[in-house]
Structure formats: structure tokens, C-alpha cells
Amino acid sequence: YNKQGRYDQALLIYEQVLGSANEEERQRLLSGYSDIMIPRVKNLLEAYKLTVAQQSVDRWLTVDQYNQDALLYMINICYQLKDNDAMLRYAQIAEGQYADDVAFKIKLAEAMTHKVEKLADSWALLHSQVKLNPFHIPLVNTFTNTTEEYAGRLLKGKEHEMALNVIDTALHYKDNKALKYMKGLAYEGLKNYDSAYYYQKFYEPSLLELDDFKSHLNYLGQKSFHNTVSVSHLRARFGDDYAISTISTVDYTRLNADGSTYTGRINYAGRAEGKGVQGQFEWERPWTADLSSRLDVAWANKYFAKIALNAAAIYTWKPSWEAEAGLGFRNFYTKQNLFNLNLGISKEIEDFRLNAKLSNLYLNSAGQGRYLYSLMGKAQYFMNSPKNYVLAMGSIGNSPDIDLLDNQFYNSFNFFNAMVGAGLGRSISRNIGVSAIGTWYNFQTGKELDNSAYRNLYNLYLQLNVYF
Template sequence: MMSSLKYILSGALLCFSMQMQAQVFKKSKDADQLYDEAVKETKQQHYEKAIALSREALALRPDFTDQELLLGRLYMLTGQPSLARKYVKEVLTKDPRYRDAYLYAINIELGAKQYYEAECFADEGLYYFPGDKDLLLKKLGVLDEGTKFYQADNLAQTLLDKYASDSTVRRTATGHYLLAGQYYRNRRNYLMAQQQFEKALLLDPDNEEARIAINNLYITTGSYTRAIEQVNADLTANPGSYDLMMRKLGLLQETHNYTEALAWLQQILKRYPNDAKARAMDTQLRMEAASWYANADPYLLYQSVLEKEPGNREALDKVIGLSMSRGAYREALAWINKGLKSNPNDSRLLGLKMDVLESDRKFTEAAAIAEVLRRGNSSSPDLRSRYAALKIASGRDYLAQQQYDLAIPEFEKALQADPKDSTAMDMIANSYINQKERGKAIEVLDRALTVYPNNRRFLLKKASILTEMGQHDEAAAIMEQLLNQYPADGKYAASLAEIRMNAGRILMQAEEYTLAAGQFRAVLEQEPSNPDALNYLINLHAATEQPDSALYYADKALQYYPDNKDILLKKAGVLTDMKRYEEANAINYQLMQRYPFTLKYRTAYTDGLLAAGTAYQRNNATDSALTTFRQVLTINRKDSMALLYSINLLNAKQQYDSALIYANQGIKYYPDNVTFLQKRAVILENQKQYEAAATAADSVVRLSNTPANNDYADYLRSKTLKDQFGMFFLHSSYDYNSTTYNIATLEYRHFIKRGSYAARLNYAGRQQGTGLQGEVELYYNHTSKLYSYALATYSNELVFPKMRLAYSLFKTFKHDIEGELGVRYLNADSSHSVSGVVSVAKTWEEFWVNFRAYFISDSPEFYTSYNLTARYHMNRHQDYIQFNAGLGTSPDDRSRLIQFPKLAGLLTRSVGAGYQKTFRYRTTVGLFGTWINQKISNSVFQNQYDIYITLQRKF
């Protein structure tokens, strides 16, 4: 039992220790990660968990404004307004230009019914973001909640003027008018309520709430006629609506128009035959009608008089008047037409018919009667104005139906009757604007402005059209005129600034930068602190490579917005363009310190350091450049450009070990990046670690199989090959001898770290036997600029000289000049000659030229020989074309050494050319030809022709 308990306790302790170890060594999350998690939890409505994560993030970074705002929102969502208010206010204290914080603050105060505080936050937000649609909509809501409907009306109109086509604005404004209408209706201010409901219907003609409200209002105020007109209008749009049909029946019943009510009920029953309510109304209406008419209806009495005396004018007037008062316009029109049959020019009846038609919204027909009446009394100003009003109403109807070809003539006729009618002018202009005929609209507005030169509506409309036409200067002139007339009205200043800003934007898109800058400067003359104009001027001058001007406007902007991070970032960018890297990097460093988790500031700082480093690099300040690039890598150890620049600089300084560390670091972070692998291969090549370099080059080929990469890989792989096999063949022919002579050579060469050594066997067949010659050769590099060449040969003397010895010391000087000092010894046919050798070689990019002189002592004679060789190298110096010319016979001339004692004193000239080609740095083939002309005597010359073929293969 005790043993079991012991095991259980041990296991529990082990689990507890493992859990504690996991907690201790668990990698802590930073504030940004916590913020991201809090956002995810908020979206999933896990508010308590999101609050805990947010508080943890703020504990790590107290000045994290985004996190504070999220926490404020979470407290709003969980019904904790006090805490929400605390965090949102802290955000606004730290960053007064945090737009979303104002929206949250307004919502908090609205929820707490603190309307004054909410309005203050809205005004404060609009101070920093003037004209912001969302803030304006929030303020409208605050004013509505606080029942400040007069101010709200003005704000709603401002929103509609600025965002006329925005569905959200129109919907919000409609809601405002409905709310205001209900407010005034509840306080029995029916006139104001009616105006508000009419505005709502103007914005949303299909709004059911507005229709019902205004209909009820008509009934409350006893305006049954207007109520019936409204229902009839609604029925025109929706003729089968049961509710509308029953509403009209109720109104007819209220006005005791039982005849029409019963007829209308029959239509309802026809459409809804099984409706119990409608069927019950049939009996009820007939009972009410019988009771009403039993008490004597004046209408019926006057109608009975007319039946007996059709010409009784008083009875006719009464019947017409009663029909109109009951809203029975069709009946009234029928009685008027009956009267006009007997007296067609009766002005009284014509006037009544005009009224009826107008009430029935038949404005065109009413205007035609008004025209008839006006002709009969042309001096009447009332008839003239009535005619004009009816023509305008008729035109509006056509305009509403987008029948512009019918609307415009109506407005023009109204103007003919009253040339100063501003409404007609306005309607004509609107017609042309709706048709996008801006030129004609301008003509109409100009005509209107000759009559009303200071009319604000016409001026604003003209300015708007000119802006749309791209005539911004003219539009701005109009706004300046309005601003001068009404300096206290801020909307004109704002409109003028907006016109100029739009003009500047359009000019920038058209790449008219000078003109665009003029527009933005004009905005600053009016509003020196306008942030958009300042921003555009900074961007514009920076883009057009005018950094001094860009810096001027950046400094000017910082006078108004000293802590604006975007402007500071732009100023740093301008300073970078001006190569004032220290100042630019100081700003970027401050921004990075203030916002350590914002990537763009870190990027800007590192980019600035890179620019400074490359500037040091161009000025050969290598150590300063490397220090700067190390700063970049301290901030971002994965910065590819800093790694590459550092590799190149260290390579140039021959600090290969350090360069290799950076190359390996680059490969670690970017394993598929060809450049870092190439750099590694080059560094290893410079260190003469050819095996490792070739492996790196093979990796490059696997990632990017291009001819250049394959070529470099082959080159490096060839450097790892230490042995070479060669075959050579020399063919000589003569014009003075029919015999040809050939020399075949086999060679083995081994490459060592400081050069190479080789052994050769030369074979030549002659009539007297087979000539064999053995050779050993050495190239040895003492230093990078000093190397030796040595050669020793021995033969059986049948063809070749018995012995040759050679040694030269080569040294490289400045400007790619190479000098040689050497000695040669030759033993042939019992002749012993010793020669001194001097040569000078020079390289010009792909060209190499060598001039060599031999000073030959063959006792008792002394000779000289000269040789000039020129080569043109191709394909990374693998291949070359060669040209050579010689004077005299040199001890290095293999084809004539056996005859050297005979030829040494002769005047010999030679020219030759050849081509050598290397395949993949392993196999080399060559073909060379030489023509030698020897002067035997003053009149005798002989010629020799050599063909030399080579083949070498590394392995």
C-alpha cells in the first residue's frame, strides 16, 4: 500500500515538474501577437477572453493605442460604459487624429444619453477630419437624439448637398425627417410635421412609414381632400394594395361621400370577394348613407335644381364647389364641362376648370386653360404668374419622367411669360445637367446670372458644372466671389479648397506638375495648414526631383503637425534623396523607436542605412560602409541587400572568411536564392577552395540552369582537376627540300598549388633513325606577382639537340605590364650557345601583346633574334586568336633547333597565326601555322612552312 502511494506521489510530482518546466520555457508572446488574437476572439464574440488578451498586451506595451481602442470597444460590447469611456479617452489624449476613436466615443455617450458630450466628440472629430461623412452622420444622429431638429435639418441638407447620390446618406436623412415629423406631430405642430414627412417622401417616395404618417396628418387636420389625393397617388403606383384600397374607403366614409364609397367598395369586393371585412362594410355603408341623405344632402338638392333648370348658374357653382370640397374632382370637372358647353368662354368656369385640373395634377391641361385666360386678359399679372407656375409644374412632371424634350419647352414657355422666373431658369439648367449637356446648362445659368448676378444657387451650380468640365480656374473664381461676399460662411472656403485640390489632382494625373503645384499653393494661401495640399506638394516635388522644395513643404507641414508620423517619414525620404543620410536616418530611427512594431518605420530606417552604406561604398569608404551594413543586420539579420553589400566589400578587401560567413547566412535565410550561392562559390574560388566552390556552383546550376551558370560550374570544376594529358604534332615542309619533317609529342602535366610541372616525350622520324627527346618543365609561383619558368631537355641527338636548358623569371608591374629576364642554353651538333632573354608584355582587356628579344652568344659569333606575339582572348580567356612575327632564329623555336648552328647567322623572317579553343575548361585544341623566310645569300631565299596541332585534356 505504501509502495503504491509512493509511486503515485512520484508520478504526480513528475507531471507537475514537467508542467512547470513547460510554463517556464514556453516562449512568451509579444503585444502584436496578443492583439491579433484579441481581434480574432472579438470576431468570434468571445469578449471576456478578448479582454484578458487585451489587458495582457497593454501590460507589455502601455502606449499601444490600437489595443486600447479595441479594449474600449470590448467594454462597450459587454455593457461596461465607464471602462469603455476611460480607454477611448486615453486613445484620443495620446493621438487626437485617431478617427475611429471619435466614432467609438460618440457611441459610448449616445448609449449613456449624454448628448452634449457626444456632440462635443463629433465636433472635435470634424475639426481634425472636416467633411468626414461618417462623423457627419454620427453628429446627425446625436442631434436627432437630443431633439435638436433645427440644427439637424441644416446638417442633413449639408450631407445631401455633398453626397447626393450616396444611399447611406439618403437613408439616414430620410430617417431624420421621419423622426422630426413624429416629434412635431406629437407636439401638435402639424405644419412642421407635414413639412418633415414631405421631405422624407421627396427622398424616398416609396417610404411606407412617411406615407401613412402624412395621410394620418391630413386626416387629423381635416384635410381629407389632400389625404384622398395622397392615397390616389399611392394607388397609382400600387393599384392592388388591399391596405390602400381600404384606407381610401375609410376616407370616403369620413367625408360622407357614400356614393363614391359604395362604388369603391364594389371594386374592393371584386378584387377580394372573400374578404369578410369588406363584405360587412357593404351593409354598414349603405345604412350610414341612408341616414346621411335622409337629412337632406345640399349636393343632391342643388343637383335636383339643375335637373329642373340646367342654366341655373348659382346651382351649378354650388355643385361644382361641393364636388371640389369633397375631393370629387372628376364630378366637378364633369359639371364644369356641362357649363362650358352652353357658355364656352365663361372665364369663371374656365378658372374653376383650371383649378380642378391643377388639383388633379394635370398641369399641362391646366396651363393650356391659363394661356386662354391670359390671352383674354393680357394685362393681368396674376394670370401671367399662374400660367408660368403651371408650365413649371408641367415641366417638372416631365422632368420626373426624364422626358427632357417635353420638359424644357414647358420651362421655356414659363420664361416667355415671366423672363425673370428663377425657378424656370433653374429647372432648364437641371434638365441639361441631367442630360450631361453641360455647355447648354452653362448658357442657361449665364442667362440667369445676368438677371440675378449674385444668386448663390446659380453661382454654386455653375461652379459645380465648371468643375465637372475641368474648368477649375473659372470654378475657383466663382467660389472666390462667393467667399468674398459671404466671408463668414465656411462652406465656400471649403468648396474653393476642394475645387483647387481636384484641379491639382487632375493636373498631376496629366503630368502637368507645375500647374498642379500652383493649385496646391493657392490652397495653402487660403488654408496654410491644409494637410492634403501640403502632402501633395511634398509628393509632387519629390517625384519631380526637386528635393529642396519638397523639404520646404515637409518642414512647413511639421510646423502644424509636429508629430505626424507620415510627414516625418516623407521628410526622411526627401533627405535620403538629397543624400543627407544622417539626418534622414535620425528621423527614421526616432519613428522606429516610437513605433517599434510597425514594419514600415523599421523598413524606412534600414533602407536609409542601406543608402548611406552604398554612398560610403561609392566613395571608397569601405570601413564606414561595412559598419553601416552591420547596423542594418543588427536590426534585420535577414536583410538580403545588407548581406550582399557586405559580401562584396569583404571580398574586395580579401577578407574571405568574413565574406563567407555572410554568404552562408544569406543561404540559410534564402536557401533558394541563386545570388548567395554564387557569392559563396566566388569566395571559395578566391580562397582557392575549388572543390567546395565547384559544389556551390553545382547548387546554382540546379536552381538556375543557364549557360552562364553552367560555364562557371565547369570552370570551377576544372580547377579541381590536377592532371592533364596532351598530344602535339608539328609538321614542317620546305620549298628547297622535298622531304617533310614531323614531330609528335606526348605530355603529362600535374598542377600543384603554386604552379605545375610537366614531362614530355618528343618523337621525330628521319632517314638516319628515330629521334627521341625527353623534357621536364616547371612553372612556379613565388608570389602573386612573381613566378619562374624552367625547362630541361635531353635527346639521342639523331634529330633533336642533345640538350636544352632554359630559365626565366617573370614579374608583374602596374598597369598590367609583365617583364621577363631569362637565360637559354643549347647544345646541338657540338655547338654550345648561351642566350639572354628579355621580354615585355602588356594586357589591354581582351588583348595581350608580348615582345621578346634574344641575345645569342655562339662563340665566336653573337646574334640577336626578336619575336612579337599578339593575342585576342575570348570566352573568359579560354580561347584566343594569335598572330606572331619574328626576326632571326631564336633558341625557343622547336622546328629549327636541329639546324640552329646553320641558321643562327642568317637573316630570317617569320609570320604566323593560330587559334586555340577550350571546351568546358577541360579539353583544349589548337591549330597554328607559320611561314619562315630565310636569306641564304644576297639573291637566294628559302622558305619553311610549319603546321602545329595541339590537343590537351584535364582529368
């Protein structure tokens, strides 16, 4: 029957004989049964009749439930049919029956990889095997591929330290450019930009990716520099007045080995009545991978807040949330004191960053206290790096936002204030970056509701950054 191609009849006779055979005869007959099944299943697979092949192997396993060839066929067929649950079930049976067979260890790990919750276990299983068989090429290749998938998930979850350990383990057994690139991504997440720049250079972009890739390398190069000089210029004009007020700023930032930065800043304001100068010192420090702080103090002789103090703590929790809480104090030349409590939250969604901040303000003026607020929202879209972006923002409240109060263009307290703005940033080269932001403020003057009850203020902010 088998030679005539009448496989079902041949198998049926074998199954009838096996049913009445003793154990010794059964083992001999099972070998013949397999001799019929192997070419049968192979032909079905070559003809892409996967469902029929699966039915044949299932029949095979009913007769000989631990047959090594049958289990291997079934695992591979389930993989091709994308039946991940069945693949895992048969791989577990095979690994349990043939515990010393590396091939089944590999198949079990591959089956586990299709289950997100078992990806770490799959990697650990392969790691234990590759330590015992470091020169087993299929095993090492599977370990490398699984590491790529596992590390990618860790990076997506902001588990940068763990991802780095996983990648380094795999690179010990086989050099791999894709893993080196992912190592660069892990270093970027850990803010180790020197190493991130080095390892991400191993990536081989397509022609479509080339410009974005170069731009991102420029960003990493900028972040790896320890010195930044920034020059900025702010031009402001009221809608009902052609006079232009300006503020020019020069600052220098030094990045230290522990990740902290020191910034010295000088602001110069030119107004019709004269000029004002403000000096400012700022210190930022990361305390852990999730917690950092910022402190700044400023003093001015005119046109700015006379004294300004700010302190903030920033906490990041995985994978993409960030919260900020800050306290501040300002003493104005109008003999008013302003205390502020800022509460902010940010969320990253793919290439977007969304931010909301509530400024709670307490104004003390001539012994009279008043609660004020300003609510701001901002959305940024990043193009291949955080240095290349477009943004839109707006605020509303009964006080100007805190940035405008620092510049002291106007103080419209306890009246309607609103702002909308947009901007963009661009990394020109590894050493140079620029940005521009335009804003429009609309605020109530406090006069009677006539044509002059509301005014407009237009700002244009330009900045040039040099990294070295």
C-alpha cells in the first residue's frame, strides 16, 4: 500500500497491528510506522499543505506520542501556522522528554519568545544553554536573535540598565552590529552620550534613513560635549505701539562627569527708559536614574525681577511619564512679592511629548495677598532627535505665565491672560543648533470695558547654541 501511494491504508494496517502487538514488537513496528510518516509529511510540507501535514503528524503522535521526529515536525508546522499556543505546548513536551537535546531547547525558547510574558524566560533558557555550548552555531544565533527582541522590549520600557546587561551578555558570544546599535540606544537612555555616539555608528541605515540617522548622530555628538555657549535675542512689541523692547542673553553651561550642569547667564534689556542687567546662576543635578533637581538664583538692577529664586525636583517613572514640582520667589521693583508653586506633568507618545503645567501664584502687594494661577500646555513633535522639533503651546489664567513675569513686559494680575505660541528647533551640525519661538499674549488691562480693555503682546525669541 505504501509503495502504491495508498498511505492511509498502509497506516491503518500498521495501527491495527500495533494495537495487538506486545511492547517489544511495538517498538520495532513503530520504526516502520515512522518510515512511512516521514516522507509523507515531508511531501505535504513541500506542497505547502500545512493543515493536512498537521493532521498527519497529529495522527503520528497519537500512535507514538514522544516520537522525536514527529514532535519536531509538529513544532515547526505550528510555527508556520502561527499557532503559538500549540507550538509552546509541543515544545514543552519535547523538551521534557529529550532534556539533553539542544535542538528542542532552541525550539522551546523560540516558542516562548512569541509570548511577551515569557520573553525573559526564553532569554534565560538560551543563556543557560549557550554557557554550556558556546560553539553551537544555531544556539548562538538563536540567542542573538532573542536578545535583539528582548533588549528591544526592555528599551521600550526604559529599562536601559537591564537592556545593557542583556546586550553585553550576547555580544560575549557573537559580534553583532544590530546589538551594538541597541547598546548605543541603551547608553543614550542612560545619558552616557559619548558611548551612545560610538555604538550607534555601527548602524547601517538605508538611503531613506540616512539623513535622519546623521541628524541623530549630530544630536548625540552635541550631548557628549561638555561646554555650551548660547546666544539668544527676544523682541517684543505691543499691538498698539510700534516701540520694540528687547532682551539679549548670553549663557555658558558646563557639563560635569557626574551628569550635573552649571550655567552662568547674563540678560540685558534695552527699553526706552534705559537698560537693565540680570545675572543668573543655575545648577542641575541628577541624583538617581529617575530623580533630578534644578536650582537657580538671579539678581537684576532694572526691568527684571529684582531677586528671583527657583527650586524644582523632576521625577521620571517608566516608561514615558515625568512629573515636576517647583517652588519660586520673586521680588519686583514695583515692591510686590510673588511666591509660586509649579506642578507639571509630561508624557511621551512615540515622537510626541505632551506637557501640562499649573503655576499656583501668591502675590503680596502692599500687604494685600491674592491667589493667582496660570495653566500652560505644550506639545512637541521630534524629528529624528530632540534637537529637531516643532512645538505648539498655549496658556490661560488670571496672571501672565511665569516666563513672561521674569521678563517684566507687563504685570496684569487678577485679570484675564491668554497666550498661544509655536516654534521650531534645528540641529545644523554636531556643533551648532538654532531655535525660534513666536508667542502672542492677549490680556485684560483692568480698565473699563472699552476699546482699550484688552491689549496684545507679540514676542519673537531666537537662539543660537554652540557646543564644544
